[in-house]
Structure formats: structure tokens, C-alpha cells
Amino acid sequence: MTTVTNPPLPGPESTEPRRVPYWRRYLRADGTWLPSVENNGPPGEELADLRSGLGQPAGSVMALWPYYATETDGVLTPELHAEHGAVTLYGLHQQGQNRPMHRKHVNLGRALRRLRDSEKFLDSALDRRVEAAATTTSVPALLYRLRGLITQLRGQGIPLDYDQLTRDLRQWSHPERRQWVRRRWGLAYYARGDQNSADNNGAAAAGSTPGGPTEVPSGT
Template sequence: MTDTLEPAARKRPKQPRKPEALGEHVASVVDDLQRRYLRQESAAIATLAQLRQAVNAEPGTAGLAAVWLPDALIERELRYDRAEPPRATPSERALHTAVTLFAIHQQSQREQRMHTPGTTFAVACQWLAAVRGNDETVHRRFAAVGTAATYAELVYHVRNLVTQLRAAKIGFDYGVFADDLCLFQQGRALNSGLTGADHVRALWGREYWRASAGPTRPAATDPDTADPSTTQE
């Protein structure tokens, strides 16, 4: 599949997707962690290390405030099974996945922001392919994301791409990403007639193939780490 957009259409600015309630919470969490990590605060460094270790754990088992949802979001969708302890909700699972993957993404990046609002996961992957010279390896891995049959399989393939994005210093919007992860877990048909998983697959596919083929991407520097002589109060 190829991008048939005319060059002028490719350059036309598009309104970036905005995070919803869950995404706004995730964006707030990772933005705070990111800022403190880039300032080399020991507490933030330790928190990200704990989050990386918790990437395969169940939501809520890491014992970290960063992986808990605010009460308003929990009350909206929490459900209980009489025969079992409370199960993780789609929002809780999406939050846990997004925050722990961010911890992997930001690891050792002391000057670059890996949470970059306005850039979706799929667009970041297209940029990764572009800077590698249209790397077929990236295309195959992204295709594997698109064919993931389960949430666990999706996360496995996304994690592989996140490590490559880290090496290329390419970030993406973890707020919008969390919303997509939550939607992927919704089995019911949407207004479009698609399940949540099919909707996310279609959305990411469009964003990936319509993204600019060039390697240009927004700068990922943090103003808190900029040279004080070049910043204004």
C-alpha cells in the first residue's frame, strides 16, 4: 500500500488528535515524570526504574502511585465479579501499559522528551521507518501490531517498536496512546460498526501510511533542560 496524497496535501497541517479523560490523566502522569527525570531528580529516576520492572505485571501490583487511576475514572467503569477479586478495567490496563512503556522509552534519554504531545504512535513509527531509509523491519513490526489478535500480543509488538523509537530518539503522545489502548479492549461494536480493536487498527494504519515519508519531526527537547542563557522568564 502506498501513499497517494499529492505533495501539497502532505504538507497541509492537520489537527492533531487530542487525549480524552483517560489520556489527559496519563499525559499528566508521564509529563510530570518526564520533567523530573530530565532534571535528574533521584525520585523520578527510581520511579521509572520500578515502572520498567513492572511492565509485565498486572495493573495495580507495582505499588506505585503512578499506575493508579483517579477515583472519577475508576467509578465510571469498575466492575466486580462475585466469585473473584476485582478485575482490572480497560482504563486501568491501558494506564499501566502506557506508563510502563513510557518508562522503557525514556530510559537513558536525559535530554530528549519521549512523551511528545501531538504525535501519535503510528506517525512516530512511520518516522522511524523514514530515518532508517524506509526500513522493511519497521514495516513488518508495525504490520504485526495491526494483526495482533489479543491485547497481550498487541503490547508485545508495541514494546518492540518502543525500544527502536528510543534508539532513534523519536517520541509520541502517551495520552492519545492510552486512549487507543483502552479502546482496543472494547469488544462491542462502535458507531462505525467496528469493534474497538478493529477501529484502532484502522486508525493506526491510516496514520502510518499517510504520515510524511520524510524524517523531519518536532524537536524533543525539554525547556527545563535548556541553556539558562537562552531562556526567558
């Protein structure tokens, strides 16, 4: 049986446009804000609704219902669980940011490598937190660990690809697929090649603060 990754476009009889994930709701195709939210980002009350689902099961928080894009007839599918985890983390990540924190082709490992390269935190402390997240075996445990790391990314203005994170979360419950995701994150995190790019430089500039490296907080 063929697995369809994305829901099909509406047929001729449908008048409803296909819903897009929240992190792309206010973006143009080139990844910049739509004019309605330019220089400000999504409404703060909407991001607060998203954050209200942090640590809660998918579908259990009424405030989040309007923001789900996954099609469902009431069944809590793996796709919905993955979207719930990603969209709640996005609400945390985008909070207080005037630049989009969703950026194509920046997987979690690469984003965390940028965080390490910012030299704002002790490498050993950040490595421990990344390894603690990567060695979890359940989606709830992973999301719990990621909350602290996403807060650190937000502090430095470093974006990541939430479409890819959603796909990764869908794989995490399957041991073999989890190993594949874990290896991809690890290779990107420990890469020593040149990762300079316009968006990387912009993130570093936006996240620059006075002072040297600091210990990464142990809590979330």
C-alpha cells in the same frame, strides 16, 4: 448514560489535586521539563519502577502503585489496565533520554513512520514488526509487540503521545474500535506527505548514528 473520559476536577470539599499521568508529572504545559528535572528527565529509580511492570498484569506490582493516576476503589477497570500498559512502556521509552518522550499529537503510527524515515532499519523488517503489532487482538499481545518497537523509538529519540496511546489501549479489546485505531495507525504509518516539523527534525538529530540501515531485531 454519559461516559466521562477524564475524572472530574476535585470539588470544593476536596484538598487533593487531581493526579496526572506519570508521563506528564514532570512537564510544563508546553511539553518541556519542569526546572526540577530540566535536562535530566524523571528520576532513574522511578523509571525503573515503571519498567518493573512490563509484561505484568495491572495492579500486580507494588512498586507501580504510587504511579497510577487512574481513580479506583480497588477494581481493575479498563482505564487502569490501559494506563498500566502505557506507563510501563513510557518507563522503557524515557530510559536514558534527556528529552521528553511524551509529545502531544504524535500518535503511534506517526511515531513509527518517523522511525521508518530515519533509514536506520530495513523497511521490510520494520513493516513486519508494525504489522505484527497491529494484527494482535488482545491488549497483552499488543503490549508484548510494542515493547520492541518502543525500544527502537527510544534508540532514535522519537517521542509519541502517551495520552493517545492510553486511549487506544482502552479501545483495543473492542473489535470495532480496534479496527478504527488500527486504521488510524496504518494511515499515519504509510503516509507519504510532508511530516517535517521542529520536533521531528530534533528527534532525527538526536537519534542520528553512524552507519546505514540495519535489520530490526526479531526479539523484544
